[in-house]
Amino acid sequence: MRASSSAAVLIAATALAFLLSACSDSPGSKVCSDPLGCVELAPGEPLRLGVIESLSGEVAPIGKDQVRGLELALARRDGKVLDREVRLFIEDTGCRPEGGGNAALKLVADPKIAAIFGTTCSSDAATAAEVMSRAGFTMISGNNSAPFLTAIGGKMAPKRQAGYFRTAPNEESSGPAAAMFAYAKLGVRKAAVINDGDIYTRGLTDGFTQMFQKLGGQVVLTATVNKSDTNMGPVLTAVRNSRAELMFFPLFQPEGNHMLTQARKTRGLEKVVLMSDGSLIEQSFIEAVKDAARGMYFVGPTPPAHTPELARLEADYKAKYGVAPSTYYYVNAFDAAEILFAALEQAASRGKDGSLRIGRQALRDALARTDRPDGMSGALRCDEFGDCAAQSFNILRLGDPAAGVEGLKQNVQFTYKPDR
């Protein structure tokens, strides 16, 4: 008798707890119980998403591709998520840290914004993620790859912010891949590394340096150029002075362009191997520097497998924008948008009146639970640091500038896939 009444009490208590937990975050209950707060949407109110990308300057094409990846994902849902029309609030960062911080500041001022899609440049992401994380938001990028943003060597990176996720691979292994290729395949023993001071390029040169030195090589010069620098002569002189056999300069346009063209004109550097990274694997770069890029190496993420789905996405891209995509980062952006939408759907609860409540922590948790083997760019499984894509890097060589970026992408010299 006692046992049965205890069981009844236990069942009732469990049911009540279940009901409470089920109701606590539904829009019907007055108070949002999510520790980070909730996004409350009235019936029919559009779902707001913030977008922070680099939409001006040389990086603009990459930034635009990010927005396009998002738009393509949205288009497949008829512009709706959770049956709500999605409204995008787009901010430009100019690929500068301060731009990221201020753009995020603008977006987090609007409590109706459910999440932020971005950024393009990792340096912007660091500042933006700091702001958005502090405000309890969630941000996901299809382009950021600086290790500083998530994890380095399996440990949390200094700039890691809660609520930050990305579907672009952590380029923690990009620099090492380049170093391994330089040391093992090219037989280089002395290398010069040049970054532009931001965390992305610095992360790459640091990764290169560590691996190169680990392999027994010597980094004879570590130099920095400023964004918007045009005179690369002094630093190239330093490279010559350093007697480096390889110059690793993971820079963006236009600094990368200046570096390459001026290097080609600098005496004493004729035999120096030039290597850059994914940010220059761009048709616009090849067109700008033309023959100067011949023989140049690039380290970049392994492109997604050519599946029918990807072909369809690419066709959609061309149909929608009238041009072919310049990089594959729009695929990462598409994946980022897809898993964000899925997480929003998981984190949202609908009220009887048609209102919608999205818990901010619930959204972060839902994103962290992402495990999709069928991502457009490959398997997507988010780890505790926010990295959702597997790392795999190719070393490419530009044999014929006339073959363009597609020719470059096909010319894979080396592939490096570290274990996760």
Place this chain on the structure above:
Amino acid sequence: MGHALVRPWRNLSITAKFALAFALLLAMVLLEGLASLLALNAVHTAEGVILASAEIRQRVFEMDGELEKARRLHRDFFLQYPSIGFTSAEELYFKPSTEVINHVAALSEELKRLIEAAPVSAALRERNNDLTLYLSTARRFSEIFRELVALVTELAAPGTGLQDQLLAVEGQIEALSRPQPATLLPFRKMVAHQRGYMVSRQRPDMQSALNAAFDLRAAFKAPRTQNPSGAALAGRLLDDYARLAQKIPDLDVAIRGKLNDFTLQAKAVDPISSNLKTLATGEEERARARIQTVSRLSTFIIVATALVGVAFFLLVAAVIHASVTRKIVALTRAAEQMRDGGPAICVGTETGDEVGVLAASLSDMSTRVHDLVANLEEKVRQRTSELTETRDRLEALVGELDEKNQALEILSVTDRLTGLANRRKLESALQAELLRARRYGKVFSVIMLDVDRFKNVNDTYGHTVGDAVLVQASGLLTHNARETDLVGRWGGEEFLVVCPETSLSVVAALAERYRQEFERFEFGQAGSVTCSFGVTACQEADTVQSLIERADAALYRAKESGRNRVEIHSAKVQP
């Protein structure tokens, strides 16, 4: 439509009509009151909006002013610290700036609350997000300023800053380089590039300085300038120099980033305050415009309702006048007409209200009264005619009656056979004379006569002859009597003559004359007929009976004495 309204209206009772009219008037008054109330409310609301907008604008100005002040302090900090030193600049500019930013944050929080509570438009309320941004940007300004100060301190703090450290190292290197032209030249090149960098802040300049430092290092290592201890020291110094020279541009980039951050902040924030000011001003203008519109509208409504009210009042008055007053007046006039006996009246009975019912009743009454009056006159005429006839008949009857009465009267005092006074008349006359005699002391006398042997006449000649004798005897008596004497038949063949104011002697003589006349008169078939006479005069204490008895006694004696004679009875003479 009009008809559809008129009919029910006519059928309404007066109470309902008045109730409806006054209800509608009341509704007009209420409508006017409501319009005024709404207008007043709208004005109050607009006033609230104006006050709130003015306050919001004031706060925005204040907030903006404060932020501007913070920026000024920030500028002054960078302008002044080289001359007054970091500590003073921090005290004078950085700390106040932090306080000012805190004030800005407080103001923007207050502004947020103000906007949330104020009766302002949704557009202004939606600026709440902007205010959040303003607030977070102000805080960011403070953070970035702090970071910037830290960077600048690291870069340029006197004595400890990287720049001063670089100069110090540079001084030491100079000391080592100066003795040898081979080292002095690259040293000067290095310094020139470094100075160039200090002006241009372009990294390639610093890179050039580093390249010169590379050359300098090589020069120190050259066999010509071989100075092992000096070269080692120069190498260490050049390492320090390279470390500092690489770090300085990094700091400069970071500082530029922070400064750019300020620019972006300003870009984000300035439109907010400007927008808020514009919105608040617009709000105020709209509120003023709303007041004007409401005033105009309410004036129009009040005037319109007043005019409609007056018109309606007049209409109601006219309708009431038409429906009630005019009919009452008509009824009054009709009643007066009725009173004055005018012709039958007909008051409009087209309405179903009380007046209508009253008018209909009055008309019916009037008709009936008129009919009654008309019948009455006819009846009066008839009755009058009947009465006249009756009167005439009555008069005739009365005349007849009078005649008959007269005749009756005559008959009652007249003997039917002879036409002489009958015994009742005689007794009445005797009574009257006795009274007169008693009152005036006048003497009167009486003659009683009886036809002698009248039984014989009747027996001989029959009663007809007998009656003729009596009629002739009456004529004889009447003919010979004086004007004042009363001749009457006392009974049978007895006659009595009453002679007023006649003494016994005169009456004896008069009796004698009658006797003689009888004696001489020829009574037709009966021939000669005589009469015996007894006379007497009245005496004191006489009664009719006593007088007659005495006359009768005298007559008896005359009979006894042989008839055809006159006997006198007097007190003195006893027969």
